Amino acid sequence: MTEAVVLAFEDEAFSARQLDAMADGFARELSALGVARGARVALMSSNRPEFVVAIRAIWRLRAAVVLISPAWKTTEVSHALDIAGVTHAVGDHPVLAGLMPMRDLGDTIEPTGVSAESGFDGPNASDDAVLVFSSGTTGMPKAVRHTHASLDAAVGHWRDALDLTAADRLQVLTPPSHILGLLNIVTALDVGAWVRLHRRFDIDTMLRHIESDRITVEMAVAPIALAMASHPRLEQYDLSSLRYIMWGATPVTSSVAEEVTRRTGIGWLPAYGASEIPVIATNPIDDARLDRVGRAVEGVEVRVVSLDTGAVLPPGHSGEIQLRAPSIMAGYLPDEENITAFADGWYRTGDVGAVDADGWIELIDRSKEMIKVRGFQVAPAEVEAVLHGHPAVADCAVFGVDDGVGGERIVAAVEIAEPVTGDELIELVANTLATYKKPSAVAFVDDVPRLPSGKVLRRVLKDRLSKESHGCTTDN
Structure with missing residues (x-):
């Protein structure tokens, strides 16, 4: 047989x-x-x-x-x-x-x-x-x-x-x-x-x-x-x-x-997961909706905590989504990545969202600064490290902007010490990292806004660039 x-x-x-x-x-x-x-x-x-x-x-x-x-x-x-x-x-x-x-x-x-x-x-x-x-x-x-x-x-x-x-x-x-x-x-x-x-x-x-x-x-x-x-x-x-x-x-x-x-005539089934916990929530097959990622699957506990105090919030209030489940990772390597990964045994997703009284999860934003490119996460610091290696770059900051299809594209804001083209910087990243990590555009700025601690004010930078006109090279 x-x-x-x-x-x-x-x-x-x-x-x-x-x-x-x-x-x-x-x-x-x-x-x-x-x-x-x-x-x-x-x-x-x-x-x-x-x-x-x-x-x-x-x-x-x-x-x-x-x-x-x-x-x-x-x-x-x-x-x-x-x-x-x-x-x-x-x-x-x-x-x-x-x-x-x-x-x-x-x-x-x-x-x-x-x-x-x-x-x-x-x-x-x-x-x-x-x-x-x-x-x-x-x-x-x-x-x-x-x-x-x-x-x-x-x-x-x-x-x-x-x-x-x-x-x-x-x-x-x-x-x-x-x-x-x-x-x-x-x-x-x-x-x-x-x-x-x-x-x-x-x-x-x-x-x-x-x-x-x-x-x-x-x-x-x-x-x-x-x-x-x-x-x-x-x-x-x-x-x-x-x-x-x-x-x-x-x-x-x-x-x-x-x-x-x-x-x-074919319908969709939205789902929500992460490398750390592969299956968090899905829509019911017979009751799917496009404005929510779904309800937590059986076996996954979800809570939302205040971004300011860490206190657990009631249904409908937005904060950081945290999870407990038998499917959660054993941990990160290197070990120092585990320091802030959990709070009282709950995995901290870094996602900002809310859970209503019926258990529907709404994703609002990401508190982490990762850029989501075609389903892959890109760390701004990884791209920035490559750009900083170019002698013409005095300072830089990388962030994501809406790509119009549910993800993001990468933009690099660069303060230069000597002349360099945006194409040259894009090519540097493309030759060093995976292709999806290269910037789609380079915007030349007078300075990169930072806190006294050195933390880049990415939101301030994004807002500034949306209002001002800068030299820009776009990768098409």
Whole structure:
């Protein structure tokens, strides 16, 4: 009898037993290379079946996967390897291969016999499962540690919130190094759903496969939603298999979502999560609304506290959103990032919002200064550090402005000591950091407003620039 396919990639198809056999074979290979319990293995890879196999193999050895973004450049990857204490590396990326010995995922993985016992004990709940990266307060990314217990809790929350079953069919186009991409893959395989991986996002490929693969749940972030809304031939695709489209990573842009629904008849399911706690809230499938991120999923406690006093506020009042849940991370690396992460056992999201009497969560703003670019967080300090390295830059400050599609674009305000063009500064950042971290515009200013403590007054700077005219270079 033909075994059911659970993973598809281009013209390849894999059953659960085939994936297990490949994972067992790869685990034996990694074990021979010295990977053992407690090891941290960097994985820098495109979307491909070997990505899934590598994760499962590393977990069989009770080691942790350190997910590195394939968009990162040498400076960022080197920092990540250092703070995570990486001991081994697998992937398909030349940047990682240039920094340490890497088992190339492009090479053949020999499976064990499909009926053979693996011989591996598998992980404990308290073992670290995965480290993903979020923007750090000092500028460079910090590692978010999830144990198998916290990741399993998140998978359960995602499965229940989306009502996923073995009858569902999904496709993954978002980067696997991002918590959303990983969560989608792990949850789909956990429930026995069918999932297709794509090397990269392409709107026509996505729409064509919704039609041909009869996809039932489509995962989207703001750029995907915008591409759908602006597609000139959207109505030509048969999207009737979709139960809904999930919108995550940024607040919903209602006009974009409504345009897609008007043209296709497919509704949206807004969701709210973070690297530190992957599933916070989702809209009910049968009662979704675009003006709220949803209600907290079962198992996640939410409270709102005063930004001034830290006192717990009653329903309807805005303040910082704080959380408790079994799915919350085990902590950050480096350790100093944990100092302000929790308050009395509650995780501090840094998001400003309110929860009404019926439990609906409204996001208002972010008290943290991170910039959300196409679903990725960018720390202003990280970009500023690169700009400060240019001899012409006397001072600078980086902030985000609305990009019109639910996210932000990066603007750099620069005080110069000698002539330099905006294009030159943009190119410097692009050559040093991931492409999505480069400024879209450089505004030359007479001075960067700061408090006596040295803290940049970003809001003052943004307001000033909106009222004054400065030389500006825009990246188109």
